[in-house]
Amino acid sequence: MMKWLMALTESVEPVAEVVETAVEQTALTQLPLFTKGLLTTAMGLLGVFLVLTLFFVTIKLMQKIGAKESSQQ
């Protein structure tokens, strides 16, 4: 029984995954060309600012750690 259930799950899982991916792709790929462009622009700029903001936070943290270390010394 257990074996049969496992086999059933194994055969179902990949199918579910494929269906989900296909739906996601369809939603984006079916957008009008300029909407795709606007979405890419908005998300792209947001992504660039997000990543560079994380770099900024990292540097700030490193500066704080450095300042703490030097004051301890």
Place this chain on the structure above:
Amino acid sequence: MDILAILKELFAGVISMVSVDGLKTLAMFVIAGVLIYLAIKKDYEPALLLPIGFGAILANLPDAVVLGEDGFLKVLFNAGIANELFPILIFIGVGAMIDFSPLLKDPSMIFFGAAAQFGIFATFLVSLVLIPIVLPATAGDENLILRLASAIGIIGAADGPTTLYVANHFKLVEYMAPISVAAYSYMSLVPVIQPPVIKALTTKKERMIRMNYNEERASKLALILFPIIVTAIAGIIVPMSAPLVGSLMFGNLIRECGVLERLSKTAQNELANLVTILLGITIGGTMVAENFLRLDTLLIMALGLFAFVFDTAGGVLFAKLLNLFRKEKINPMVGAAGISAFPMSARVIQKLAKEEDPYNFILMQSISANVSGQLGSIVAGGMVITLVTMMLGGV
């Protein structure tokens, strides 16, 4: 009769010069000559323009043996550009040349590296509209339009390796020549393109703003940790940028670790120089008349210039926006250094600042913005690849 046939065979190259193809070849020789002239006479990025110009001559010789199946330019193309190896090797060298110390002292400059990517996305949108109009053959082929618009937009970052990386990822082999020539020639024309844009967007008073700079060097630990953390963050959030960020930061880590001085020098000199020579001549080799003398080339060159101008403008306007809220004002020219042409853009900004006030020194701030631009353009390239691939449902 046999002698005639032999002579015809022997002088096939000469005969081909008195045909339409011959005229195209001559036109390409003129274009190559202009690139070589700019390199030698005007000193505009000679390390790039001269090999590109010479490569173009080689590629347009009758029969173009160098581009045959075993031709050396074809071999170099397959070995270094088709698989994105040259841009990555170049970035190891560039990383070894970059000192992130000024940025680590004044991290607020990092945002200029993001703002100056505005032109990439503005051009991307404009390209989406213009490509189907100017190139009717592409109309209806959304896939090609999106891919081409992405590669054209990235030209604005003034980052040759990233442009090649994006164009190659989207398999734009046919458009590689104009895209790479636009990217590299605009990079070399930073001193010509940026000053008028900056002057148009700033007042003399703004250009004279002085900025304080802390001379102290960043700690060694910070300099070592920075490339590692940046690689991890960029690699996790924008995995497509990992090869470029990774190689740039690997080169930088070699420089900053303090125990690999020999490797650092090799990366900065021998590696960077060797790959520059091979990259330049290989790009030149893509400039075959039939791929280059087309309307596409003019469109790509024009949109590339537009992207470059808008990237510069994006950085300057962002600095002006920040000045509305800051007590300590930023010289808005520094924003223009947020493009990736390192270190030329920073030098141009310093030169402009000196023109207005001989005692104004904003080189270090400009360098900070410039290295941020290097990071920003790679991240932007990775974002564009990821998003456009999603929009296309795969490439």
